[in-house]
Amino acid sequence: MSRRIVIVGGGIVGVCNALALQRAGHSVTLVDRTTPGRETSYGNAGVLSESSIGVLNNPGLLASLPKLLMGRSNSVRFSPLFVIRRLGWMLKFLSYCTTSRWQAAGRALRALQTLSLDQHKAWIAEAGVDDLLRYGGWMKAFRTTESFEAYAGELALADENGVVYSVFDESQLRQIEPGLKPIYKKAVLYDETCGVSNPAALTDAYVAMFVESGGTVLQASVSGLSQGESGWHVGLDGADDLSPDDVVIAAGAWSAEIAGWVGYDLPLGWERGYHLHLEPADGPQLNRAVHDVDGGFAIVPMQQGVRITSGVEIAHRDAPPDYSQIRRSVALARDGHEMKGEIEDTPWMGRRPTMVDSLPVIGPAPRHDGLWFNFGHQHVGLSMAPGSALAITAMIDGAAPPIDMDPFRATRFSI
Ligand SMILES: Cc1cc2nc3c(=O)[nH]c(=O)nc-3n(C[C@H](O)[C@H](O)[C@H](O)COP(=O)(O)OP(=O)(O)OC[C@H]3O[C@@H](n4cnc5c(N)ncnc54)[C@H](O)[C@@H]3O)c2cc1C
Incomplete structure (x- = not known):
């Protein structure tokens, strides 16, 4: 069943996640406060x-x-x-x-x-x-x-x-x-x-594919996140607030701060x-x-x-x-x-x-339905973004992920 999904953060991790979810038939909005792919995903070594x-x-x-x-x-x-x-x-x-x-x-x-x-x-x-x-x-x-x-x-x-x-x-x-x-x-x-x-050109090419297939990119800063009876509420500075079925937090080094708004204390450095x-x-x-x-x-x-x-x-x-x-x-x-x-x-x-054990967190938030974490990819986020996206997509669809995701679950920490 097609779901309305908001991805918070348009670095390479968020962009790949948007693309994979769209390919699976979901209606996806990618939100970034700046042009996608212009923070950490811009300047890496391209490996x-x-x-x-x-x-x-x-x-x-x-x-x-x-x-x-x-x-x-x-x-x-x-x-x-x-x-x-x-x-x-x-x-x-x-x-x-x-x-x-x-x-x-x-x-x-x-x-x-x-x-x-x-x-x-x-x-x-x-x-x-x-x-x-x-x-x-x-x-x-x-x-x-x-x-x-x-x-x-x-x-x-x-x-x-x-x-x-x-x-x-x-x-x-x-x-x-x-x-x-x-x-x-x-x-x-x-x-x-x-x-x-050119890592930025790669992100741009993926964003172009996403938009050409009907995906939405919003330039706005996510300033609030809460769950109500009818789903999620995503507060935005610079655009109208959104009310999706699911939210994926993929905001790189800013992710723990955002997850903190709904009560999670994630050891992200x-x-x-x-x-x-x-x-x-x-x-x-x-x-x-x-x-x-x-x-x-x-x-x-x-x-x-x-x-x-x-x-x-x-x-x-x-x-x-x-x-x-x-x-x-x-x-x-x-x-x-x-x-x-x-x-x-x-x-x-x-x-x-970087998470304290150097493994990303990829999967459901333990205490909220419809909230997903996809961050902490340390030195290899450009490399690992597509696999993380495929895994989250499988989990949202209730299917078995393509690889064992146990090492990446959020509950390995007391959060
Ligand atoms: C010097 C260097 C070299 C590297 N070399 C490699 C390499 O060769 N290969 C490799 O695989 N990896 C490499 N990496 C690591 C890789 O760049 C990162 O792991 C990856 O870019 C992380 O992507 P991300 O999408 O999680 O974060 P980011 O690219 O930082 O994206 C996060 C996005 O979230 C947005 N955001 C944050 N808060 C909000 C908010 N409140 N509202 C809206 N938007 C928000 C930001 O604007 C940003 O666009 C390197 C990193 C560095 C620094």
Whole structure:
């Protein structure tokens, strides 16, 4: 039976959810306070991954804490005051750093990412934007043999989950990626991972498909949410309020706040990240996204230029940006790849939405019929959005989801 459904949040997660529900015959309104796909989903590294299954709460994190706390890593920066204020969340995050939890998270993410990549490929073909899709894998490059050896746990997890990868030494790397300078001793190529050369254009293409098939996109800020006898009431600033049968909260880093309006206390944090584009130099360009593991950044060939993306900044979601990490990343990236000048004066900043156990929450709200959660996709939201959308759609239709959704249920937390 066709239902009237409102999706709160038009990032890649909300947009994919809108598309999947529409394809299942529902009448869908996508609400975002800005143009869809212009927050975190705008500026990511464009990797469509089926291999990013090792979450940050890994057993090795505890050993590297002293280095992180001394501020000696470019991968992770933090505001000490913010960490102290959110100490409970941080300690809970660290409590998940066990081998068994890491392996379980890896299995769950692998299933969701594989499902998602297939659906991305199908929708990309349907939208006629194959030019955005890049095959050729996702590369991890190591400046020292020690850092490659320290990566062994990730490769073991990949092996356990059937992830395909190849390992290259220095001279092989020069053949496969001649655009990298010879500072890397080893590389791991996740052969089946894909990418897009413009994540915002991908979201735009999906939104266009949704609208062409009769979907509604509303630009308005959701300011209230309540359930009455006849269904849901969604309060809007900038448009008339809505009264749908179902509501999906897919508002990325803002989701817990919205779920809080109806009484849920979800342990959602955010990992801020930055990017800056540089003009390509005249020499060989990269064939794929490359993650410099020691440097803690990625170099990605994009339509807008060579995109350098930073690692994690742990600070308040709404604190003013601190560009030191991305500036340092750009300087380090120049060691590894020849590039010309910076294209923008001001770097972009986004907020990865991260649950305390690094797994998204996808499924029904436990105490309200017709309320659904779809958020917390951390570093891989672009990759996992289609699978999350298919799963929620199946659940709304009362069908069995295509994969086991138990690891993603909201009730794993006391909320
Ligand atoms: C530097 C960086 C690199 C990354 N690289 C990758 C990568 O290569 N591959 C990958 O898979 N992932 C990557 N990610 C992660 C990925 O970008 C995120 O997981 C994903 O974008 C999250 O999507 P989302 O739709 O949940 O959130 P968002 O894109 O942030 O969307 C949330 C939307 O909700 C809207 N909203 C919020 N509150 C309201 C309200 N009250 N009313 C109306 N609208 C509201 C916002 O306007 C926004 O548009 C990266 C992230 C960063 C920061």
